[in-house]
Amino acid sequence: MATNRTFTMLKPDAVRKGYIGAILEQITASGFRIVAMKLTELTVNDAKTFYEVHKERPFYNDLVEYMTSGPIVAAILEKENAVEDFRTLIGATNPEEAAEGTIRQKFATSISENAVHGSDSDENAAIEGAFHFSGREQF
Numbered sequence: 212m213a214t215n216r217t218f219t220m221l222k223p224d225a226v227r228k229g230y231i232g233a234i235l236e237q238i239t240a241s242g243f244r245i246v247a248m249k250l251t252e253l254t255v256n257d258a259k260t261f262y263e264v265h266k267e268r269p270f271y272n273d274l275v276e277y278m279t280s281g282p283i284v285a286a287i288l289e290k291e292n293a294v295e296d297f298r299t300l301i302g303a304t305n306p307e308e309a310a311e312g313t314i315r316q317k318f319a320t321s322i323s324e325n326a327v328h329g330s331d332s333d334e335n336a337a338i339e340g341a342f343h344f345s346g347r348e349q350f
């Protein structure tokens with residue numbers, strides 16, 4: 212099951228701008244099934260833990276501040292080849308480099324405020340999904 216699932220967050224800039232509906236529409240129209248979802252807000256501790264792999268990066272503190280600046284939508288998505296196909300759907304980290312029609316190209320503000328997160332491996336998808344959802348919140 213884990214190999215067919217990925218984890219996403221619609222980040223504070225996308226939620227603030229009212230893009231939840233449009234982004235979810237693009238995700239489901241692209242063949243992903245939502246198996247868990249919530250509107251929530253990360254604490255500073257949550258954001259630090261979630262992004263711990265980036266803690267030596269120069270943008271880490273700004274990333275934590277941004278990710279705690281307002282509500283996010285967290286979701287687990289299911290589809291064959293979910294991790295890779297979702298990363299294709301969202302486009303490059305930097306929206307200026309994201310392919311035409313991708314979610315980041317359409318909805319992101321900047322490289323740091325880039326509208327959506329997508330897991331980078333099956334292993335991280337499982338870890339990130341479990342960070343936000345208990346087993347009985349996944350369908």
Ligand code: CMP
Binds near residue numbers: 327328
């Ligand atoms: P995400 O895919 O959620 O994973 C790490 C996040 O760090 C990334 O999206 C961006 O929001 C942010 N990020 C990555 N690279 C940079 C960068 N060079 N400058 C600022 N923020 C970045």
